[in-house]
Amino acid sequence: MGRIAVIGAGMGAMAAAARLAVAGHRVTVYERTETYGGAVRRFERDGFAFDTGPGLLPLPAVYRDLFVKTGKEPLEDVVELVQVDPSARHVFADGTEVTLPNASRAGVVTALDEALGAGAGQRWGDFLVRAREAWDRTRRPLLEEPLWPNWQVLAEREPYPSVPHKKLLRTRRASTLAEIGAWELRDTRLAALLDSHALAYGLDPRVTPASAAVLPYLEHAFGTWYVRGGLRELARAVYERCVRRRVEFVFGAEASAVLEKDGRAAGVEFADGSTAEADVVVAGVAPESLRRPPAAADPVPRTGVPSRLTVLLALRGGRPEGTAHRTVVHAADAGAELDALFGPGPAAPGTVTVLRPDDPSLVPDAGHEAVALVTAVPAGSDGRDLAEQAVSAAERAVPGLRERVLWQEVRTPADVAAETGAPGGAVPAPALAAGAGALLRPGNTTGLSGLFSAGGWAHPGGGLPHAGMSGALVAGLVVEGPEFRGSQ
Template identity: 80%
Template sequence: MARIAVIGAGMGAMATAARLAVAGHRVAVYERTETYGGAVRRLERDGFAFDTGPGLLTLPAVYRDLFVKTGKEPLESVVELVQVDPSTRHVFADGTEVSLPNASRAGVVSALDEALGSDAGARWGDFLVRAREAWDRTRRPLLEEPLWPNWSVLADREPYPSVPHKKLLRTRRAGTLAEVGAWELRDPRLVALLESHALAYGLDPRVAPASAAVLPYMEHAFGTWYVRGGIRELARAVYERCVARRVEFHFGVEVTGVLEKDGRAAGLELADAVAAEADFVVAGVAPDVLSRCVRGTAVREADAVPPQRGLPSRLTVLLALRGGRPEGAAHRTVVHAQDRERELDLLFGASSGLDAHPTLTVLRPDDPGVVPGPDHEAIALTATVPADADQAGPTSEVFDDHADTLITAAERAVPDLRERLLWHEVRVPADIAEATGAEGGAVPAPALAAAEGRLLHPANTTGLPGLFTVGGWSHPGGGLPHAGMSGALVAGLIVEGPEFRGSR
């Protein structure tokens, strides 16, 4: 039985802790803040409850597997999963609207044909077939296996089977998601639909590889799910599973260093010079936080995938409304930007400022557990924004002011929003930074193949034997399902050793 010290109580860290505890190890988690869940938080006020992190779940099988592998109690016995249908309502810049059914290719094709014109559905359906091929090629190496030592193979290989595009005398294949949209989908509304999936993860579709096609495919193939009471209920369930398996949690404890002995990790140095000895250390924190804790030793080897930098953040506006949720309202609506190129320039560095008409996600859960009564509604607005305050970037005060812009944009989806508004609260990138420790409140993106490895994440092993990394800033990257998968990978590497190659 080994002693395991875990830095942070995010979703990936807790998934690791639960699996290691079931394997017979003594696990202690040290969390800087006063609660668990990392970015998966909740705000409660006046009988309203809001998720301040992710609001929906894809690939619920990841957490079903976690609960099966850590006890006899299935996930559905501790949380209520609801499949969201329609999956998404889209409001495009020209005023066109379409509601896409959940996990139904035929239904999606029919809806797109009716809303956007004949052949639109067929083009999107054909794209999904190609996206599935990219998924099949990358699922194991990018989600289910530890990062390959020869990871450069993934960096060079584009798994998306692009359609040849002829222009003048040249034949080209799409290398970026934007080129997939322009050459294979062609309709600007279909392009906006495609690119909104990348933007939701903080990716610029103009440079994101064509393999980012797996992002819309995951939602299409495995559905979009809501946890009754909010996604925070999933974090609670994972935390309680850890406690039931005798994982120790220490909240409000700052980790100041990783102890080393005989060239390997040997525990943690806590505030006030208190030491917590361990045989293995698992770090579920952002790269800069970990680098400060590991002094004098390179966390990553010279040929390792470098940590991602310069990622954007999210701005969230939480709205308490009088009046009940209208029957038939979509759970999720994406309101598309009026000028997508301008929005991308502002987000990814070609210009400065915040877009007055951004791409916006509106979440309207049909859940009596998040409102004080049937005559109220709770809505969350989310937009991708630059990370908080460097010298030239936006500040928290600017983001607060931008919240009114999001409310105005949301009126395209909820026309009577301002008349019904009781109050609102804003969660800016600085709040994400406080919860997760990520510089500027940056949010990690999922791992993707190709693009010279820019969207891969460092391996879960490190340059210091006995130290492992978990969560969105290491393989396989950001997102709730990816966090759960990273927990399974790290637990496997500790229990089975370097020969572990993933679950079969």
């Protein structure tokens, strides 16, 4: 039995803590704020409740596995999972709309053909087949195994397959999402549909590797899920599982550095000068927020990522029957959106995701509705100047929206930074292959013996399922040692 100090109470860190406690270790989690969950938070006012982080859960099997491996009580016994159907409604720049069913290739093909014209569905369906090939090639090394020592192989190899072109009598391999849209989808609306999966994680489709095709495939293959009461309920369930496994939580404890002794991690130093000894340290926070010994440097490159702006709307009037849980309102000017988010361009309206959960627990009564608008913005920006533009964009999907607003709450990158400690409120994206390794995250082991990394800033990157996977990988490495090669 060893003493393990976990820095941060985010989802990845708590997933690691629960697994390590079950393995017989004495685990203490040190969290600088007064609650758990990292970015998975809730805002409540006047009987309304909103998720302020992720609003939907892809790949719930990750958390089912966590609960199976850490006790006899399955995930469905502690939270209510609801498969969202339709998966999403899309409102494109030209006014075209399409509603896509959840996890149904045939249904998606039919819906796209009816909305965008004959052939559109087949092109998207063919793309999903190629995306599955990329998924099959990258699933284990990017999600189920510790980051390979020769990670450069993942950085250089593009897993998205080339496409034969009869007229050209040769094959052509897309290297970015934008090239997939232009060469293979050949419809600005289909390209916008593809790009929206990148923009949801703050990724620029013009430079994001084609391997990011796995993002829409993951949603298509495994469905989109909601947790009744909001995603905060999932954070609560993981926290309570940790407590039941005798994980100790110390809130209001801001870690500032990892202690080193005799060439290995020896504990944690806090902002008030106090320390806590440990045999193993798991860092579940952004690397920039914590001083580490120089030996802990990782060779994998890291790039800055955008943050998010969330506008919470308390509405008079109930949620109309048949309303889609998620509507994606695509930017009127995609080029201006990308220049504003990733380049020198001025602030411009971007793609806005409108979340309208069918959940009575989030509203004071049936005569009201709780709606969240989410859009990517540059990390470190104020973002408030785009809040009204986000509401205007949402009106394209929700006519008369402004007239129904009782009050609104704007959550900026500064709020994300306050909750997570990430500089500028940056939100990490999932790890992706190719692209010279720009979207790989540092490995779960570090250059300092006894120091491990979990959560969105470590392999396999950001997103709720990826955070849970990072916790599983760290626990495996601590328990089994460097020979651990992931789940079988």
